[in-house]
Amino acid sequence: MNTTDNLTHNLTGDPTFFWRLIAVTVLIALTTGFILVVIRLLLEHRIKNRIIEKGLPEETAKAILGSGESALKTSLLKWFLVFAGIACGLFLVAALHPNQVTSLAIIACSIAGSFGICYLLKKRK
Template identity: 40%
Template sequence: MKKLFICLFPLLAQGATAEQISNEQNFQVETLLPVLLIGILFYFLISLIKFALEYRLKNKMIEKGLTEHLSHNLFASNNKKDDAIKAAILLSGIGLGLLLSYFTAPLHIHSLAIMAFSIAGSYWAYFLYLKRSN
């Protein structure tokens, strides 16, 4: 409900009619809902496959003689600091790419190239961070 209000707030602030709001809402639902559903489906499938493969690998490691505690420690990702820094670097790169795309209007194929290079640069910066921290 909050997201709907946030999406409709600019229209309400401009004094939009009910018909304009309805058209805007239908456009957003028609475009975002399929993308959201496909994204959730892929996330679910990837999570399910990851869970199954990790389970099989843990069982094989236990069969070979590793303790369950050691196999659990191999798969545990407790490094929240690196996850937060990765998210910060990636979002900063996306923001920089969007900013550069905005200033180089009109939005065409070069905007996609700018975004691709900015995201790649973000991952490269994260790689360098991990390289220095180890």
């Protein structure tokens, strides 16, 4: 049995393989996101320290750093929409019982729709 036959067998014969694949993918995405957030926070902290050391006026420091609050709200809205899209996609998959490739397409389109809505909301602001 070659690799292609093994993958096809796993996709069609083992119902837990699909969910394990999704779980691993989500775990990798969350870990990568966490690492990127930590790196961003460290770099922002270094920039703030350098601005303080240079003794720049408060107005200039605020212009460089920004408030950060609007970015946080935008990020929260984006993640809410992404998880809502995943939930809608999983609901459609559970309701329609399509084959596995179609299920992935439904979930991908739901997530893409979520990002599309987020983009339209950002563009409107």
